[in-house]
Amino acid sequence: KVFQAVVSCIGGDGTIYIIPKSFETALNKLMAEIQNTFRGLGLLIPYCWKKGEACVVRGSDTVWYRGKIVEVSSSTLQVQYIDRGYIESIPQCHLYPTTFYTGIPPFCIPCQLYRTLPIGNFWQQEAVEYLQELLKNEEVEIHIKELPDNPRGKLSISLYFGGMSLSSFMAYQKYCVAEDCQDVQKLGVFEGDLSPSYLVQPLPVPGETFPVTVTHLVSPKEVYICLDSSENLTKCSATERAASCDSESLNKALKWCNKIVKTLPHLTNFKKELPCLAEYVDGLWYRAKLLSITQLVPVQILVQFVDYGTYLVAPTSRLRHIPCHLLKYPVQAVRVLLAGFRPAPDDKNVERIPYSPEWSLKALWTMVDCVEGKRLSASILTVSPEVTISLYGDDKNLVHLKLIEMGLAELDQ
Numbered sequence: 339k340v341f342q343a344v345v346s347c348i349g350g351d352g353t354i355y356i357i358p359k360s361f362e363t364a365l366n367k368l369m370a371e372i373q374n375t376f377r378g379l380g381l382l383i384p385y386c387w388k389k390g391e392a393c394v395v396r397g398s399d400t401v402w403y404r405g406k407i408v409e410v411s412s413s414t415l416q417v418q419y420i421d422r423g424y425i426e427s428i429p430q431c432h433l434y435p436t437t438f439y440t441g442i443p444p445f446c447i448p449c450q451l452y453r454t455l456p457i458g459n460f461w462q463q464e465a466v467e468y469l470q471e472l473l474k475n476e477e478v479e480i481h482i483k484e485l486p487d488n489p490r491g492k493l494s495i496s497l498y499f500g501g502m503s504l505s506s507f508m509a510y511q512k513y514c515v516a517e518d519c520q521d522v523q524k525l526g527v528f529e530g531d532l533s534p535s536y537l538v539q540p541l542p543v544p545g546e547t548f549p550v551t552v553t554h555l556v557s558p559k560e561v562y563i564c565l566d567s568s569e570n571l572t573k574c575s576a577t578e579r580a581a582s583c584d585s586e587s588l589n590k591a592l593k594w595c596n597k598i599v600k601t602l603p604h605l606t607n608f609k610k611e612l613p614c615l616a617e618y619v620d621g622l623w624y625r626a627k628l629l630s631i632t633q634l635v636p637v638q639i640l641v642q643f644v645d646y647g648t649y650l651v652a653p654t655s656r657l658r659h660i661p662c663h664l665l666k667y668p669v670q671a672v673r674v675l676l677a678g679f680r681p682a683p684d685d686k687n688v689e690r691i692p693y694s695p696e697w698s699l700k701a702l703w704t705m706v707d708c709v710e711g712k713r714l715s716a717s718i719l720t721v722s723p724e725v726t727i728s729l730y731g732d733d734k735n736l737v738h739l740k741l742i743e744m745g746l747a748e749l750d751q
Contacts, residue, residue, distance in 0.1 A: 339482045345473040346446050347423035352461030352469065353492060354449045355423025356480060365421060365445045369401070372439070376402045380432045387415055387430070392440045395419065396432040404439055420444040450492040452483035453517035454505045465513040472597055473499070500594025501663040511601060534613050534660075536627070536644055539565070539668040541725065544718040550729075552714065553671050554647035557694040558705040558741060559679070562647025562671040563716060563727075588645070588667040592624065595661060599623050602658040608639060613665060616641045617656040625664060626650075626657075645670035674716075674725045679738040680750040687746075701746035708737045 343356040357365065376394050387393075387410050395405035395417050405428075409416035414427045423446045456465065476499065484494035497504040505516035542548045542565075554562040564585075595602075595615065605614055608628055616626035626641040629649075638651050687698035713732040720726045731737045741747035 341480055342477055343447075343480050344475065344477050346421075346475070348466055348469045348473060349423065349425075349448070350466060352450070352456060352466055353423070354451070354469070354473070354495075354497065355446045356449055356478070357421070357446050358480075359477070361445045368421075368439065368442065368445075369403075372402045372404070375438065376434060380430070380434045382431055385430070385435065387433075387435075391435060392437065393417065393433045393435050394438075395426075395428055395434075404444075405433070421446055423448065448492045449480075449495045449497075451505045451508075451514075451516070452494040452496050454508070454514050455516075456514045457512065462513070465508070468511070468513070469508075473504075478504075500591040501666075502594070502661065507598070534662065534665050535611070536613055536625070536665060537668040539670065539672050541672065541718060541721065544721065547715050547717045547730075550714050550716045552709040552729075553645075555702065555706060555709070556647075557691055557697050558681075558701045558738070558747065559676050559697070560673070560694075561676065561709070561729075562673055563714075563729075564645075564670050564672070566714075584667050585670055588625075588664070588670070591664055591667070595664065596623050599658060602661070604654060605657040605659060608637075613644075613660050614641070615658045615660045615664075616643065616650065616652055618643065618650065623658070625660065625669075628657075643671075647671040647673065672725060674727045676729050676738060677719050677726050678728060678736060678750060679742060679747040682742075682745055682748045685746055698746060701741055704741055704744060704746060705737070708740050 342359040344359065344362075345354060346357050347355040349355065372394060380396055387407050389407055389410055391407045393405045393407060394402045396402055397419075403419045404421055405417045406420050407415055408418050408425060414429055415433065416425055417428045417433065418425045421444055456462070461469075479498040481496040481498070482493060483496055486492055486494070503516075505514070508514045509516040549566040550563040551566045552561050553564050556562075599615065602615065605612075605628075608631060610628055610630065612628045614626055614628060615623045617623050624643050625645055626643050629640040629642055632638045632640050632651055637654050639654065639657060640649060640651050641657070642649050681696045681698075681701070685698050685701065687700045689699040691697045691699060691702055708731060709729075714737070715730045715734075716727045717730075718725065718727050729737050738747060742749060
């Protein structure tokens with residue numbers, strides 16, 4: 339069985355506690371009931387606690403949780419939050435014995451990685467801390483491999499995050515040995531890999547109107563667009579729905595890659611068009627491709643962020659190998675030419691776009707104002723030799739009409 343779950347806790351012995359997404363509604367309902375039943379402080383009179391006894395515990399967030407006593411000492415008790423998995427030392431004044439809710443099984447499930455042997459036969463503290471940092475409170479995909487002999491035992495699972503196997507990833511990090519490590523190569527960390535490339539985004543059929551966003555402008559006439567089906571998926575074409583699904587999955591995969599990016603090696607091959615991960619000015623890593631070496635000492639590389647169309651000159655320290663599973667998502671940004679207008683020959687603005695001097699900078703900034711943050715729609719006119727579209731604003735008028743009104747462009751039939 340395969341299902342989505344949230345990792346609630348990593349135990350000190352490496353046990354992975356998960357809460358299936360399908361349990362969330364029932365858990366939230368139970369938590370609300372507990373808050374209504376128990377108010378104020380815990381039990382303030384002396385009480386003889388016993389190991390294994392059921393209780394409710396007031397957490398540091400002042401919320402009441404179901405608990406179980408796992409160890410008794412003089413002043414504090416070791417308590418396990420049975421719906422979360424973690425164990426804490428709790429003063430007795432924050433506990434209350436109860437027989438309420440004991441008939442409801444714990445919502446979190448203890449798990450172990452299937453056929454995965456930690457180095458030294460137990461998970462080292464460094465590995466446990468790494469698992470905590472990587473997985474806690476994150477949504478993951480669970481594949482059940484083997485049920486426990488004891489109903490209270492650990493479920494044997496394969497866990498996938500962002501399309502990667504946790505067992506294979508931890509084996510690559512030298513924290514364990516995994517019997518099935520065939521997908522370690524999905525990390526894309528081997529110099530011997532064949533030259534990979536990105537998939538091309540499928541486009542709607544010519545003549546069909548579809549929603550888009552403009553992610554980058556090269557000039558008023560040359561822009562990069564992304565298919566935007568976020569508004570109403572039911573009215574979208576199959577192409578747009580697929581693009582939306584790809585975009586959502588890609589964003590999740592990139593989020594995970596940003597968590598593990600320091601484990602990915604820096605680029606040593608600077609072949610043109612080579613896919614890679616590149617760090618943008620916001621400190622996050624995105625899919626990119628190499629365009630050219632702009633400086634040799636120190637080395638500076640011109641890259642393009644393929645899901646946006648934007649460019650950046652970056653040092654090699656901001657470029658890393660891309661995990662191969664990120665190549666299965668089509669490039670999100672599509673370069674297009676806008677039809678119906680051309681530069682005005684009598685545009686007297688002196689400041690020109692350096693790489694496209696037929697256009698004034700004023701024309702570029704006017705077009706930016708016309709498309710930035712706007713709900714746009716497009717219709718493809720031709721796909722060869724280049725993709726050419728008509729681009730409409732949220733008022734359903736062609737976006738370039740503003741430039742023509744201002745004398746920055748003229749109609750081109």
